[in-house]
Structures are given as structure tokens and as C-alpha cells.
Amino acid sequence: MAQLLSENDIQTQLNELSDWTQEGKFIKCTRKFKGFPEAVEFVNKLVEPAENAGHHPDLEISYNTVIIKMTSHDAGGLTEKDFNLARTISAIN
């Protein structure tokens, strides 16, 4: 199981991830698209990196908006796995 990150580590990593914010034990990113098909198309692009990482985001799709929340459920908080996947997701359009 991955090691929980300290608050200092979390802030350091968030400084490099301008599209993500911390909400308790989660980091969160909100993406807006032209419409529902584009939002679902984006979510489908997350499958491969998540499966490759063995680490999966919590997703909410509302029409053209996708809310991505991430935490390491097995560790009970934020670990390097969350930030590695967040960096990958930030690079997906």
C-alpha cells in the first residue's frame, strides 16, 4: 500500500497542479466540455491510464461538466498514486 503524504508534500505537489485543489482526503479537478458527448468521450480517455495505474478516480458527469476526485481509498488518504494519475489526467484534453 502506498504511503500517505504529509500536508507539506500535498501542498508542494498541488503547487505543480494548477487545475487541482485539495478537499480533505481528496484532490479535485473540474473540466467543462462543449456538451455531454464530449464529456463522456473525455471520461473514456481516463480508462486506460487508470487501469494501467491500478488506481481509479471518482467521477461525476453532469451534462458538459466532469468532476474528477481522487484519493487512495486503501490508504485512507492522499498518496503519490493520486498525484501521478492527476498529472496524467491533466495532460488529457
Ligand SMILES: C[C@H](O)[C@H](O)[C@H]1CNC2=NC(N)=NC(=O)C2=N1
Ligand atoms: C485491487 C485493486 O487494485 C484495488 O482495489 C485498487 C483499485 N483502484 C483504486 N483506486 C483508488 N483511487 N484507490 C484505491 O485504493 C484503489 N485500489
